[in-house]
Structure formats: C-alpha cells, structure tokens
Amino acid sequence: EAGVTQFPSHSVIEKGQTVTLRCDPISGHDNLYWYRRVMGKEIKFLLHFVKESKQDESGMPNNRFLAERTGGTYSTLKVQPAELEDSGVYFCASSQFISGQGAVHEQYFGPGTRLTVT
Amino acid sequence: RKEVEQDPGPFNVPEGATVAFNCTYSNSASQSFFWYRQDCRKEPKLLMSVYSSGNEDGRFTAQLNRASQYISLLIRDSKLSDSATYLCVVNKAAGNKLTFGGGTRVLVKP
Numbered sequence: 001e002a003g004v005t006q007f008p009s010h011s012v013i014e015k016g017q018t019v020t021l022r023c024d025p026i027s028g029h030d031n032l033y034w035y036r037r038v039m040g041k042e043i044k045f046l047l048h049f050v051k052e053s054k055q056d057e058s059g060m061p062n063n064r065f066l067a068e069r070t071g072g073t074y075s076t077l078k079v080q081p082a083e084l085e086d087s088g089v090y091f092c093a094s095s096q097f098i099s100g101q102g103a104v105h106e107q108y109f110g111p112g113t114r115l116t117v118t
Numbered sequence: 119r120k121e122v123e124q125d126p127g128p129f130n131v132p133e134g135a136t137v138a139f140n141c142t143y144s145n146s147a148s149q150s151f152f153w154y155r156q157d158c159r160k161e162p163k164l165l166m167s168v169y170s171s172g173n174e175d176g177r178f179t180a181q182l183n184r185a186s187q188y189i190s191l192l193i194r195d196s197k198l199s200d201s202a203t204y205l206c207v208v209n210k211a212a213g214n215k216l217t218f219g220g221g222t223r224v225l226v227k228p
Contacts, residue, residue, distance in 0.1 A: 031214060042120070043162070043205070045215040056215060091161060095214070106152070107216060109161040 002026070004110035006092050012116045018080040021113045023092030025074070031055075031095040032075050033107060034067060038088035046090075049075060061086075082117045089114050121145055122219035124206050129224045131196045138192040139222045141206030148217075150209035151182055153191050155202045156221065162205055165191075196226045 005024045013019050025032045034046040046065070047057040051072035060067070064083070069075040079086055093107040124141040131137045143151075151168035166173065168180040168189050179192040189208075193200055206219040 033215070035216075035218075042122075042220040043218040045217070048214055059215065093216075106164055106167065107214075108164070111161050 004092055004094050004108055006090075006110040006113050008113055009111065010114045010116075012118065013082055014118055015084055016081045018078065019082055019115060021077045021079075021090055021092075021115070023075045023077070023110060025092070025094030026096075026108060029094035029096050029108075030072070031107075032069060033093045033095075034075070034077055035091040035093065035109075036088050037091070037112075038085070043091065046077075079115075082115075084117050087115055087117045119144060120220070121217045122206055122208055124219035124222045126220055127223040127225075129222065131193075131200075131224060131226045133196060133198060133226055133228050135196050136192065136194050137196060137224060138190060139204070139224075140188050140190045141219050141222075142186075142188045143206075143208045143217075144187070145208070145210060145217075146184075146187060148187075148208040148210055151180075151189050152207040152209070152216075153178075153180055153189075154205040154207055154218075156205055157202050162207075162218075165204070193224070196224075198226050198228065200224060201226045 007022045032049040037043045045059040048055045049069045066078045089112045091112045092110045095107045153165040154162040155165045156162045168182045172181045177194045181190045203221040203223045205221045
C-alpha cells in the first residue's frame with residue numbers, strides 16, 4: 001500500500017513569492033493533517049481535514065496560509081506571499097476514521113516538503 | 119512551559135546496552151500517547167502507541183504514568199540502527215491534532 005506522498009520534496013523561493021505544497025494521503029484515509037517544523041523547534045500542528053471539511057485550523061499561523069482539500073482526496077497548502085519565517089519542513093499526515101474508537105487514530109506521515117524562503 | 123517536554127540528549131549508548139528516557143506532558147486531559155521515531159531529514163514514523171497498562175514491542179517497552187503525567191521508553195539490547203530522534207507525542211481528548219515534544223536524540227555506538 002502506498003504511503004503518504006508529498007510534492008515537491010524541496011522548494012526554494014524568494015520572499016514575496018507564492019508556493020503551493022501538495023499532499024496525497026493514504027488511500028481511504030478520511031483524516032488529513034498538516035504540520036510544520038521550523039528550525040530548532042518541535043513539530044507543530046497546522047490544520048486537520050475530515051474529508052473535504054476543515055475540522056480544526058487552529059494552528060494556521062496567519063491568513064497567508066490557505067489549505068484546501070477539494071473532493072476529499074489530495075490537499076494543497078498555499079503560502080502567499082511567503083515570508084522568511086515560513087521556512088521549515090511541512091509534513092502531511094493521514095489517518096483512517098474508525099467508527100467507535102473516538103478520537104484515537106494513528107497518524108502516518110509523508111516525507112515532508114522542505115521550504116526555504118530567501 | 120511546553121506542552122510536551124523531552125530531554126534533547128544526545129544519549130550516547132554502547133551497542134547492546136539499555137537506554138531509557140522520559141517525557142512529561144502538561145495537559146491532564148491528554149488521551150492518547152505515542153512514541154515516534156525520526157531519522158535525520160526523514161518523516162516521523164510511529165514506533166508504538168503507549169497504553170495505561172504499559173506495552174512492549176520486541177526490544178522496546180513503553181510506560182505511561184497518568185498521575186505524574188509522564189511517558190517513558192526503554193530500549194533493550196540497543197542496535198546501531200536504533201540511532202535516531204525519538205519523539206514523544208500526545209493527543210488531546212478533543213480533536214485529533216498531535217502535540218509533539220522536541221525529541222530525544224539517541225546515538226548507539228559500537
């Protein structure tokens with residue numbers, strides 16, 4: 001079974017430019033999450049989709065970040081305009097919704113997109 | 119105060135030895151607990167979930183102490199391939215977002 005995939009693996013852009021990151025979750029996984037790790041810090045939650053709906057976007061840093069998951073399959077995360085502090089590794093994760101097991105779902109991570117804003 | 123605190127290490131461990139380390143979490147409402155392993159420049163990979171009764175997976179043993187709000191991981195008979203950063207992760211009762219510690223780096227040496 002294919003794991004979570006992310007594209008691109010690396011992106012180097014200039015301050016002020018736009019970048020769009022893509023995540024393809026494990027097939028059949030309704031839950032999709034975005035996380036970010038900036039240099040020297042722990043991995044932090046950005047947002048959570050259940051199918052195409054945003055369940056929790058409390059971790060989104062500001063309105064320069066826009067996440068979508070049209071059709072409930074792959075997701076994109078757009079940063080516009082990018083700032084220097086947006087540099088880091090953006091991870092996507094997915095999990096399968098299992099009825100009756102509450103909110104406990106193991107999350108599987110993609111390889112990440114390393115974003116460098118210069 | 120961070121929600122999940124870990125000793126960053128590194129823990130330098132002779133091959134074949136046992137190493138153990140903890141993490142503490144601040145939110146008493148946390149419901150689920152995990153250890154993830156992360157190799158350099160790779161994604162986190164689930165090592166094991168941590169249950170109240172404690173659980174073992176091969177050479178790895180995890181314990182949860184809810185009263186003191188800490189989680190431990192013990193690695194027996196360390197292998198060179200165990201060298202990695204071990205991330206302590208908790209999941210709050212409401213919603214599914216994971217909260218990560220900063221990681222504990224383990225270096226197993228011959």
